[in-house]
Amino acid sequence: MSAPSEWTGxxxxxxxxxxxxxxxxxxxxxxxxxxxxxECAECRLEMREVxxxxxxxxxxxxxxxGAGLLAAAASLFLVLRPTVVDPPRGGGAPPALTAYGxxxxxxxxxxxxxxGAAPGATAYRLTISGGNGVPVWSGSVADTVFVLPDSVPLGxxxxxxWIADALLGDGSSRSTGLHDFKPVR
Amino acid sequence: xxxxxxxxxxxxxxxAPDAAVREAAWGELVLRHSRLLLAVSRxxxxxxxEAMDRYAYVLEKLSEDNHHRLRAFxxxxxxxxxxxxxxxxxRLCLDQLRSRYGRNRPTQDSDRxxxxxxxxxxxxxxxxxxxxxDLLADEGAASADTMAIRRERDVRLHDALANLPxxxxxxxxxxxxxDLSAAKIAGLxxxxxxxxxxxxxxxxxxxxxTTLEAHGIEGADx
Numbered sequence: 001m002s003a004p005s006e007w008t009g010x011x012x013x014x015x016x017x018x019x020x021x022x023x024x025x026x027x028x029x030x031x032x033x034x035x036x037x038x039e040c041a042e043c044r045l046e047m048r049e050v051x052x053x054x055x056x057x058x059x060x061x062x063x064x065x066g067a068g069l070l071a072a073a074a075s076l077f078l079v080l081r082p083t084v085v086d087p088p089r090g091g092g093a094p095p096a097l098t099a100y101g102x103x104x105x106x107x108x109x110x111x112x113x114x115x116g117a118a119p120g121a122t123a124y125r126l127t128i129s130g131g132n133g134v135p136v137w138s139g140s141v142a143d144t145v146f147v148l149p150d151s152v153p154l155g156x157x158x159x160x161x162w163i164a165d166a167l168l169g170d171g172s173s174r175s176t177g178l179h180d181f182k183p184v185r
Numbered sequence: 186x187x188x189x190x191x192x193x194x195x196x197x198x199x200x201a202p203d204a205a206v207r208e209a210a211w212g213e214l215v216l217r218h219s220r221l222l223l224a225v226s227r228x229x230x231x232x233x234x235e236a237m238d239r240y241a242y243v244l245e246k247l248s249e250d251n252h253h254r255l256r257a258f259x260x261x262x263x264x265x266x267x268x269x270x271x272x273x274x275x276r277l278c279l280d281q282l283r284s285r286y287g288r289n290r291p292t293q294d295s296d297r298x299x300x301x302x303x304x305x306x307x308x309x310x311x312x313x314x315x316x317x318x319d320l321l322a323d324e325g326a327a328s329a330d331t332m333a334i335r336r337e338r339d340v341r342l343h344d345a346l347a348n349l350p351x352x353x354x355x356x357x358x359x360x361x362x363x364d365l366s367a368a369k370i371a372g373l374x375x376x377x378x379x380x381x382x383x384x385x386x387x388x389x390x391x392x393x394x395t396t397l398e399a400h401g402i403e404g405a406d407x
Contacts, residue, residue, distance in 0.1 A: 014272045015257070018264030021272075023375055025263070031351045038354035044363060050271050051373055053228060057221050057267075098213065100197050101206035110202040116213060117193055144193045145200070 012036060012043050021050060096174035097166055101181075108156060108183040113146045118166035118174050125167065128152075131159035154183045191259055192217075192266050198252060199259060211248060218270055225274040229282060242281045243274045301342060303361025304393065338402050345396040353389050360386060 012020075012033065019025050020033050037044050098116030113126060126146055127138040137152045144164075154160060159182050166174045194217055197210035215222075226239040247254055258269050346354065352374070359365045359373065360382075367379035367386075376382055 014276060015261040015264055015269060018269035018272045019261075022264050022268050024265075034351035034355045038351060038358045041362065044358065046272070046275070047373060048363070048365075048369075049228070050268070050275060053221075053224055053271050053275070054268060055372070057224055057271075098209070100210050100213075101202055103205070104203075106202050112200060112202055114193075114197045114201070114206065114210070145196055 011040065012046075017043070017046060017050065021047065021054070097164060097176040099164070099176035099179050102162070103179055103181055105182050105184045108154065108185065111148065111154070111183055113148075113162060113164070115144050115164045115176050117144050118168065120168050121166040121174075123167050125165045126162065127164075128154075128160060128162045131161065133161075136160065156183055156185055158182065191262075195255060195259065195266060199256060211252075215244060218267070221267060221271060222274050225271060226278060228275070229278050239278045239281055243277045246277050246280075247273070300346070300357055300361045301339065304342065304346070304357060304390070334402075338397070341397055341400050341402055342393065345393050348396075349389065349392070353385070356382070356385060357389065 016025075016029075016033060020030065025033060037047065097118055100114040100116070102111060102113065113128075115124070118124075123140045123142060124144065125138070125140050128136045128148070130136055136154070137148060148154065159180060161178050161180055163178050164176045168174065192214075194210060194214040198207055198214055201207035201210055222243055223236070223240055226236045226243065229236070229239060254273060258264075258266070258273070346357070349357075356370060356374065359370045360367075365373075367382040370382045371377065371379050374382075376385070
């Protein structure tokens, strides 16, 4: 068997490389990948370098990245991608939970309630009310993404309000504040 | 979806009901993973501006075409997001470098001869031979018989290597081709300690030695 000095076949796909490093491949998949790695110096180099990056990123956080560089990255990102978040109604202190949506007019078929995770949250409570304040649906959810069940129909072109609260382990809570939305066809 | 957990911020980007929500979710995802992305960008060296260029390039590519790279990750479902993001970001940085400076040939070729040489030397050491005759300066003086024996040995060793499990061949490549320490190899292959690497290496060499001896080849030089 002659070995190429440089692998000329197909290299590993990014998801394959990541799954191998995470030890999430099945036995046959793993054997196939290791057979390729045994022959391909380029993929082995990638494996080593990604492993090194992951190991360094898992270390306890010190200011390994200069504060200036991180600040520059954050400002670069904000210039390229301005963040749009609807302000909550009611004034007062800003909400501690980030609300992603829905806000404003939303296609009924794509209606999905999404908010940011709160570290240490044991559960979230989502409440959806009509424009008149009468609750339409309220319940505890474990995730930060929720789709209303079909048994809770919302009226098209009607105004609603939603709010999510995170219940933390120390008994405190954080909230998205109230957000308006209107399902449309 | 199999084993990979999809973080909520990725789910929010991919299933946002409208552009405004998608933008906000994308912002959250970037901020959560910026430390990792910056580390990848910086790992290619150069001045700070060059690292920021790579960082911006990675963000641009990850968001283009309705985040098709993120969707492909989600569709596969096996790896964790942070591991995949590290691989993807590194490849994008390489693409950017190659588009600017051309493809840099790897300094280490995957040369089976290197692995063979390394294995042969270890076999020689383990059998207590005083000399690896391949190191003799005047190889032109080797007799035809010696050359034929060496060719036979190499063919048998080649075949024996090819019959090893993929994991063993990978270990040999990491040890003799990439010249990695046992500790590094242990970390890459998920073995508990360097001792486990040495033990496995010895077992592989013992298997190869037995195979060679079964074909009448005693010692690495035949």
